[in-house]
Amino acid sequence: MLKFEPRGAESQFWRYGAPVLALLLTGVTAGLIFAVMGRPPGRTVYTLLVAPLLQQDGLEALVVKAAPLILMGVGLSLAYRANVWNIGTDGQFTLGAICGGGVALALPDAPAWGLYPAMMLAGALGGMASGGLVAWLRVRFNASEILTSLMFAYITQYLLVWLVTGPWRDPMGFGFPQTALFSDAAQAPRLIAETNVHLGIALAPLTAVALWVMLEKTLLGFQFRVLGQAARAARFAGFRETRLIWVAMLISGGLAGLAGLLEVTGTLGQLTTTLSPGYGFTAIIVAFLGRLSPLGVVPAGLLLALTYLGGDAAQMNLGLPNAITGIFQGILLFYLLGCDILLNNRLRWTRRGRMAA
Amino acid sequence: MTLPSPGPLLQMSGMTKRYPGCLANDAVNLTVERNQIHALLGENGAGKSTLVKMIYGVTKPDAGTITWDGQVVNIANPHQAQRLGIGMVFQHFSLFETLTVSENIALGLASAKERVGLRERILRISTEYGLPLEPDRVVHDLSVGERQRIEIVRCLLQNPKLLIMDEPTSVLTPHEAQALFATLRRLAAEGCSILYISHKLEEVRALCSVATIMRQGRNVASCRPADKTVRELAEIMIAADLSAPTPRPARAAEARPRLVLDRLTVRSSHQFGTDLKDISLSVAGGEILGIAGIAGNGQSELMDALSGEVLAGRPETILLDGQPAGHLGPRERRLAGACFIPEERNGHGAVTTMTLAENALLSGFGQGGLVRFGLIDVGRTIAFAERIIRNFDVRTSGVQAEARSLSGGNLQKFLVGREVLQDPGVLIINQPTWGVDAGAALAIHEAIMVLARQGAAVLVISQDLDEVFVLADQVAVIAGGRLSAPVPTRQVTIEDMGRLMGGTAHVEV
Numbered sequence A: 001m002l003k004f005e006p007r008g009a010e011s012q013f014w015r016y017g018a019p020v021l022a023l024l025l026t027g028v029t030a031g032l033i034f035a036v037m038g039r040p041p042g043r044t045v046y047t048l049l050v051a052p053l054l055q056q057d058g059l060e061a062l063v064v065k066a067a068p069l070i071l072m073g074v075g076l077s078l079a080y081r082a083n084v085w086n087i088g089t090d091g092q093f094t095l096g097a098i099c100g101g102g103v104a105l106a107l108p109d110a111p112a113w114g115l116y117p118a119m120m121l122a123g124a125l126g127g128m129a130s131g132g133l134v135a136w137l138r139v140r141f142n143a144s145e146i147l148t149s150l151m152f153a154y155i156t157q158y159l160l161v162w163l164v165t166g167p168w169r170d171p172m173g174f175g176f177p178q179t180a181l182f183s184d185a186a187q188a189p190r191l192i193a194e195t196n197v198h199l200g201i202a203l204a205p206l207t208a209v210a211l212w213v214m215l216e217k218t219l220l221g222f223q224f225r226v227l228g229q230a231a232r233a234a235r236f237a238g239f240r241e242t243r244l245i246w247v248a249m250l251i252s253g254g255l256a257g258l259a260g261l262l263e264v265t266g267t268l269g270q271l272t273t274t275l276s277p278g279y280g281f282t283a284i285i286v287a288f289l290g291r292l293s294p295l296g297v298v299p300a301g302l303l304l305a306l307t308y309l310g311g312d313a314a315q316m317n318l319g320l321p322n323a324i325t326g327i328f329q330g331i332l333l334f335y336l337l338g339c340d341i342l343l344n345n346r347l348r349w350t351r352r353g354r355m356a357a
Numbered sequence B: 001m002t003l004p005s006p007g008p009l010l011q012m013s014g015m016t017k018r019y020p021g022c023l024a025n026d027a028v029n030l031t032v033e034r035n036q037i038h039a040l041l042g043e044n045g046a047g048k049s050t051l052v053k054m055i056y057g058v059t060k061p062d063a064g065t066i067t068w069d070g071q072v073v074n075i076a077n078p079h080q081a082q083r084l085g086i087g088m089v090f091q092h093f094s095l096f097e098t099l100t101v102s103e104n105i106a107l108g109l110a111s112a113k114e115r116v117g118l119r120e121r122i123l124r125i126s127t128e129y130g131l132p133l134e135p136d137r138v139v140h141d142l143s144v145g146e147r148q149r150i151e152i153v154r155c156l157l158q159n160p161k162l163l164i165m166d167e168p169t170s171v172l173t174p175h176e177a178q179a180l181f182a183t184l185r186r187l188a189a190e191g192c193s194i195l196y197i198s199h200k201l202e203e204v205r206a207l208c209s210v211a212t213i214m215r216q217g218r219n220v221a222s223c224r225p226a227d228k229t230v231r232e233l234a235e236i237m238i239a240a241d242l243s244a245p246t247p248r249p250a251r252a253a254e255a256r257p258r259l260v261l262d263r264l265t266v267r268s269s270h271q272f273g274t275d276l277k278d279i280s281l282s283v284a285g286g287e288i289l290g291i292a293g294i295a296g297n298g299q300s301e302l303m304d305a306l307s308g309e310v311l312a313g314r315p316e317t318i319l320l321d322g323q324p325a326g327h328l329g330p331r332e333r334r335l336a337g338a339c340f341i342p343e344e345r346n347g348h349g350a351v352t353t354m355t356l357a358e359n360a361l362l363s364g365f366g367q368g369g370l371v372r373f374g375l376i377d378v379g380r381t382i383a384f385a386e387r388i389i390r391n392f393d394v395r396t397s398g399v400q401a402e403a404r405s406l407s408g409g410n411l412q413k414f415l416v417g418r419e420v421l422q423d424p425g426v427l428i429i430n431q432p433t434w435g436v437d438a439g440a441a442l443a444i445h446e447a448i449m450v451l452a453r454q455g456a457a458v459l460v461i462s463q464d465l466d467e468v469f470v471l472a473d474q475v476a477v478i479a480g481g482r483l484s485a486p487v488p489t490r491q492v493t494i495e496d497m498g499r500l501m502g503g504t505a506h507v508e509v
Helices: A012-036 A042-050 A058-081 A090-105 A111-141 A143-166 A200-216 A220-230 A231-237 A242-266 A280-289 A296-317 A322-337 B047-053 B079-086 B101-109 B118-128 B144-156 B174-187 B201-207 B232-236 B301-306 B330-335 B357-364 B377-392 B410-419 B437-454 B465-471 B495-504
Strands: A002-006 A343-349 B010-019 B022-032 B036-040 B063-068 B072-074 B086-089 B161-167 B192-200 B208-217 B219-224 B257-266 B276-284 B287-294 B318-320 B340-343 B426-430 B457-461 B474-479
Touching: A012 A042, A012 A322, A042 B047, A058 A090, A058 A200, A058 A220, A058 A242, A058 A280, A058 A296, A058 B201, A090 A111, A090 A143, A090 A242, A090 A280, A090 A343, A111 A143, A111 A242, A200 A220, A200 A242, A220 A231, A220 B357, A231 A242, A231 B101, A231 B330, A231 B357, A242 A280, A242 B232, A280 A322, A280 B340, A296 A322, B010 B047, B022 B047, B022 B063, B022 B118, B036 B047, B036 B174, B047 B063, B047 B161, B047 B192, B079 B086, B086 B144, B101 B118, B101 B144, B118 B144, B144 B161, B144 B174, B161 B174, B174 B192, B174 B201, B192 B201, B201 B232, B208 B232, B219 B232, B257 B426, B257 B457, B276 B287, B276 B301, B276 B357, B276 B457, B287 B465, B301 B340, B301 B426, B301 B457, B330 B340, B340 B410, B357 B377, B357 B410, B377 B410, B410 B437, B426 B437, B437 B457, B437 B465, B457 B465, B474 B495
Parallel strands: B022 B219, B036 B192, B036 B208, B086 B161, B161 B192, B287 B457, B287 B474, B340 B426, B426 B457
Antiparallel strands: A002 A343, B010 B022, B010 B063, B063 B072, B208 B219, B257 B276, B257 B318
């Protein structure tokens, strides 16, 4: 029978091989699902994963989608390395968008040089406030951050709905649940004129590099890694767990808030009832696919962004439901976590029955 | 009952087992006769556990034959060992704390058929063999001695012909130990041989008719322990290659105290932990204070309170070089000149999945510029780890090896080296040589004594009395969370210590 045997040391090959294997298995499984649904599996997978890139502006759409995923995935990879399970980045993303967008709505005539930095600050602070609340509940009451951060994601979503259907609704908007359009000064600065390639697309990889340096080269990052791998050793060393939980939640929350602000000012230009198509949850997959390394998150974010584009394409060209994106992402996370067993174990074929006399 | 066939019950010859980097058993022979209480003697790391694991089917031998009841057998797993009639009581029990005695025993049985009338059988066996047990008591209310009885009864239900006991008295008070001996003698008389693993020589002399003595994975002698003195047995077991530690000159009387505890009282945060009560002591520079005691009497709580992982409340409860430190965390206490080596290496003293260089940083980050402006100086960290490996003869492939790739002894040498090389004024070490081979133990003892000679105050917490006597200038005993008054080592006997250990243990609620 097949049996897993401990390796003794982590396999370097499977460290990078496991995500690739997970990706292949996801492709096969998705293909099987499509076949059962009566679609040609090969062509469907092609439409989902390859065709979007070949379209005009395909790459532009990809990096625009990937930027928020990378920003959030980077923060999450840091938090998860410290065993701080922030599941609610979707809420922190939304609160960041609300706070930053609120500044834009309050100061419609402010000049760009002052307004946009203030909005970015407000967005990051909004995300940090949401994350900080989760940290406080964990540190003060030992409340599981998995539950509280997820609950806050729903609370924030309803706060957004209330704002855009109530006090912040655009009086000239024919009753649509949305705010007024932001002023031109409140749009994310473009890196390339006449495109959607905005500031966030440069910020995301820079943040990844910065947090990689922090995690791998500084004492603070070392503290996160020790806490995640052996909490008791962290106490022995005198690394304060409560402080590290605070920092992890503030950084992952703040980056999510910043991502939210960049997203509404980079693509939407106003607040509506749905700002995030589940970016916060997809970012969890991004973090794991990137092996919880800030640098690994960059390609992982690009890949998951592709699944969003592919989902849109499949909906339009093949008449598949939009849920296909979620299914694809779910299967991928499942295989990612499953394949990690190969890191520390090897598969062995053993014959049973010989041993017992 | 089958008629006993002639010849020995168990005969093992040429048993060999090699682990990566160590030959745990090298052609070991062992013969256990019927109705015999047979001692297997040897130091930690002599290969006793490996040998019995091969009998019990836990470990597969590389070579050698096992003859059981006249038949050559190949014991593949513990289940098969049990069917042959081999029972084993491990040093660490496997009991569910929240279940009752009979529920725990029922869980160990292979089939529902065996559970019929279990309660009555437990009661019968426990009265028959003098193992008082109440089947409906919940395990977490029971003392260690009672828990051990559960394990023994669990074995006896299988009608074993051989019962293996792994250091059974290491967790018992002297009184409990006497009761256990009576039970074992009775079992032997009724046809169940006992293989008794221990390094306690008085016990072995009193209880066992034959002793097989092992050292460094080999047989070194077989004898009737009653014919030898404790001293002779110890000499065979330890051998002459362990030189006695050099006697240290008596320290100056006016040496100033570097570590002072003043009525340290800490409630254990753990449900079944031991509260520390009014612990006071003083260790001067150049002095080693040994704290002996049976496991679970407050040693780990004391270690946590000393290292700062649990805060002591009043700052003046702990003085480091005269400075109040009761309110300081581990990091600040290190800055005040103290270093700590906890009992558990894996996941406490070291992060097993990190490299040795990273583990060097774990407690050394405050020292010698390993971290500057928050950035880790990789070069210096590696140099520090290399210095530990070189000075303490740590056998490893290098600083990039993960801590879990090291043997227990080598990792412990690394951890001792990491703290000692930080040149602490106060060193606190819990179980310095637990699960460590003799060579590493000697090196660790040497390092502790050198550090003390250089003027550090050293506090050694150990359950190994011999170790305490070898190292300490003064000894005290921790029992039930209280500490006896420290006395000079020269003035106490093993008997005194035994009395203190048993005296107040398990009295406190």
